[in-house]
Amino acid sequence: MNVEENMIDVQSWTGRTMEIGFTMTAQFQIWLVTQGEVEVRVNGTRSRLRAGMALLLDRGQITKVERTDDSFHMTMVQVDPFDLMAAPLADCYVTPFIETIGHHVLHPTEPGHKAVLETLHKVVRSLQKDSAFALLDATLQLAVVWRYWIQRPPVTRLHGQERMQRMISYIHDHDTMKLSLEDIAAVGGLSRAECCRYFTKWGDTSPLAYVQVVRMQRAARLLRDTDIPVAEVANRLAFTSVSHFVQTFKKVHNRTPLAFRKLNT
Template sequence: MKVEENLIDIQEWTETTIETTIKVNPQFQIWLITNGQLDLLVNGTRSRLRSGMALILDRGQIVKVEPKGEPFRLVVISVEPFDLFSPSLAELYVTPHAETSRSKVLHPGEPGDKPVLDIIDKVIRSLKKKSSFALLDASLQLAVIWRYWIQQPQSRTKHHVQERMRLMLAYIHDHDTMKLTLEDIAATGGLSRAECCRYFTKWGDTSPLAYVQNVRMHRAARLVEESKEPIADLAHRLGYTSVSHFVQSFKKVHAVTPLAYRKRQT
């Protein structure tokens, strides 16, 4: 659900709709599990969110969902903190914290976390109302969450470490129709091949080339679902010279052939 020209974005994801590629969150985000549980890698650290728990993320954090095949429901709220305040207040309370590097898990059993979780729930309920004041109410509540957030300690993760990983991820996503090599990816991050592999192992629990394959297959799934093009044409568009290789790669990630996947979506 998009709210008022993307001022606040709220989405609901389940085990069948969430992507398992490594994500760099583009805005300040709040992830709330409303049912089930979800395993994540957040900046190289494993976390498990159970129903009622939440994850708060600064912009630019590196996250990978690790599905376990169990049902869950996740609500994700995205907002640009500068939009929550007047310019003068934003200069005081947003600008000094815009380049921080933090993530925090909130647990309903923790006394200090419970009030924040209650406010997150109010934000979601406000945005789902058909009231003319829904956006105002949600914005005021998010401003309170931001006040809480900027008082939290910063992570010790070095920005240049995250930046190298972000550069390599961006390069892969921008060139997902090309046959990338380990040398290509490592050079983008200014790393050796061995260092590049260590980065992907820590931040995504995968290898660079396995991640390339995963990204290509997620894009393939979107094309298969949204396009009526023959599977062979889609394979060639994604840089595969062998259709059978494309079908085998697709099935390895999505457990069904491209044609079966397309039929399942209709």
């Protein structure tokens, strides 16, 4: 579901729809796990989120979903914090903190976390109501969450974070192409060996292995959202052999393209 004008974006994710791999947050983002569990790395640090827990992310955080349960369900709320209050207040309570709060895991058994989690659930319930004040209520509640968050100790951006962001963005922007290790390393201003070390540190993977994951995620979207033949999907992703494409797809998604399409359409 999306709120009018996209001021507050709310999406539901399940084990089937949550893509495995890196993403980068462009806005204030909240992951509220309601069922099952998910294993995720945030800036290279692994966390396991279970039902009832939440993850708060500020802008520019590098996340990597590694595994989800089949029963996994999560609500993701995304909003620009500058939209939560008037400009004079934003100058005092958003601008100084916008890139220093990092990420934070909320657990219902931790002191002080329960009240914030309850407020997050109120945000989702408010946006689900057919009410003229739904957006106002959700905005006020998110401002309370933001107030809690900016009182936490500031976080220093990690060394190399911008390099990693550039390389991940490049891979996603060229996911129909066969990228080389040299291509990726050059975007990050690194040697090939340094590039490999970055991906190992931040995601326990190699650059080229991640390229394959991203390309197969593109393939999955094409299979799920269109009715084009498997051979055409392979062709769009620059595979010269359909059998090679099928083998690669099965390695990532644990089923053939046709089986995947049947399960997801």
